[in-house]
Amino acid sequence: MQRLARLGLVAALCGAALAAPAAHASTSYQLRQAGLAARTNGTPLAAGSLALMWRHSRLRDADISQADVLAAMISNRLMADYARSHYAPGQLFDGARVAFSSDTENEMQTVALLRSVHGKALDQAVRALPGGNLNGVVGERAALDAAYLDGVLGPLDKRLLLDFAFTAGQRAAAQQAVLLQYQLPGGSRGAVTLLDVYARQNVQGRVEIQQRNVDFIGQQARAVLANRFVLDWAERTLGARVLEDVRAALDDQAQVKALQAQYGIGADMHAPQPLLKALADKVTQAEIRTYYDSHKDEFRRIEKVKARHVRVASEAAAQRVYQEAAGGADFAELARARSIAGDRAQGGDLGWIEHTERAGWLAQLAMLQPPGVVGQPVRSPVGPNEAAYWEIMLVERRIEGYQPPGDDSVRYAASQAIAQRKAVAAYGALREQLAREARVEISPDYAPAAAPGPGRTRRSSK
Structure with missing residues (x-):
């Protein structure tokens, strides 16, 4: 299967889809006549x-093949469709309040992709405009200033806001507030409104609008126009079908990433993960003990240290x-001569310091230091009205052991x-199940040879 396995794609898809009986020559003809690379559950993908x-x-990755990319796109489509049908948008994208909207994110990714592949052609298209830049497509502009914005949005709310959202009235007014009008090379006319600018902002951008940042709003209006220019060029040059497919593929990627986060894959460790919590709650003590025995080094800890210290009054x-x-x-001898601590006569001997859950700061400092190395001076964590002092620590010996298997921290980490x-x-099993159940037709132009496999997925034959 060439490099498909290396990419970790769907084994069932890459096994079953790539073995096809000769009876499907008509399907091959249909795909080629339509200029398609594949159909996934009836949805076409243009070559x-x-x-x-x-x-x-x-x-x-200069070595990646079209078959690799096709398999990834099919896999993402199946997983994304599952995500859309089993999760509400708020479950998958609960950070939308502070991040960009999904439509804005998709548009920005699409434009970035087009620029990365067709950057030279796009630059040439811009240089061909009157004046050699995007100003050549701009017609009328609004006299953008604070007074204009106050007229649209009402008086500035001078409270310090961490977030800002248009009211229904402001939204309606912003939709009518045309910041600039344009005519693109293909003849398409349009306008960029204040609502267009607002709709593509994250929380920081919305606050900039609320604060009447004229330069920011003008820059964002030009960014909207620049994106529309790229998308219009792509639709005229590459075709609407290609542009639609690419935007769909990027949305599939976003859906898959969000679905993976539900399974704790690549997710922020501080983000809520209901599935992981439910699975952790069902972990048995026997499973924990088995995990503990096979991963004991993960639970290594310092049992006790033997240490000395010198306490002085200044840095x-x-x-x-x-x-x-x-x-x-x-x-x-340094401790006897210089220390101001009560144990100076004993050479600063702290004796054996054992690991405890509520160790004082000096004991914690001793636990953190490697044995046989004089530690850098550390200022004491005293209160604002207390005189500070400095500690120099030497750990003479350290004895290590393991957290007990019944320890709360062990149970939590193992669970x-x-x-x-x-x-x-479970995520891998779901991916393979969806691949086995899928109806996928792949043009032989893109499908590498593979051994026959089970399932309804097939390759169209030559």
Whole structure:
């Protein structure tokens, strides 16, 4: 299957889809006549779309094949369709309030992809405009200033806002507030409104609009026009079908990434992960013990340390003691001579410090230091009205062991790891199931040879 397995794509798809009986020659003819690379559950994928996605992928991996990219696009389509049918948008994209909207994100990604592949052609298209830039397509512009914005949005709310959203009235007014009008080379006319600018902002951008940042709004209006120019060029040059496919493929990628986050794959560790929590809650003590026994090094800890310290009243004195100790001076003698701590007569001997859940800061400092190395001076964490002092620590011996298997931290860490493993397995099983059940027709122009496999997925034959 060439490099499909390397990309971790759907095994069932790449096994079953790529073995086809000769009876499907008519399907092959239909795909080629229609200029299609494949159909997934009836949804066509244009050969031109695949070519564009392949060229983009080759910018990151020069060895990737069209078959690799096609398999990835089919896999993403199946998983994305599952995500759309089983999750509400708010479940998958719960960060939309502070991030860009999905439509804006898709548009920006599409434009970036087009620029990465067809940057030279796009630059030539811009240079061919009157004046050699996008101003050549702009007609009327609004006299954009704070007074104009106040007239549209009402008086400025001078409160410090962490977020800002148009009211229904402001939205209606912004839709009528034309910032600039344009006519693109293909004859398409349009306008960029204040609502167009607002709709493509994240939380920071919305606050800039609320604060009447005229330069920011003008720059964003030009960005809207620039994106529309690129999309219009792509539709006229590459075809509407190709542009539609690429936007769909990028949306599929976003859906898959969000679905993976539900399974704890590539997700922010601080983000809510209901599936992982449910799986972790069901982990048994026997599973935890098995995990503990096979991953014992993950639960290694310092049991106790034997240490000495020198306490002094100033940072300058601490640096002098540190330099002498690091230079080979006897640490115990330095403590007897320089320390202001009560144990100075014992050479700063702290004895054996054992690992406890509520260890004081000095004990924690001892636990953090490697044995046999004089530690850098550390300022004491005293209150605002207390005199600070500095500690120089020497750990003489350290004894390590393991957290007990019944420890709460062990149960938590093991449960999370087991849940993560189960979630990844469940995601992989879902991906393979969807591939087995899919109706996929792949043109032989893009499908590498493979051994026959089960399922309803097939390759169209020559």
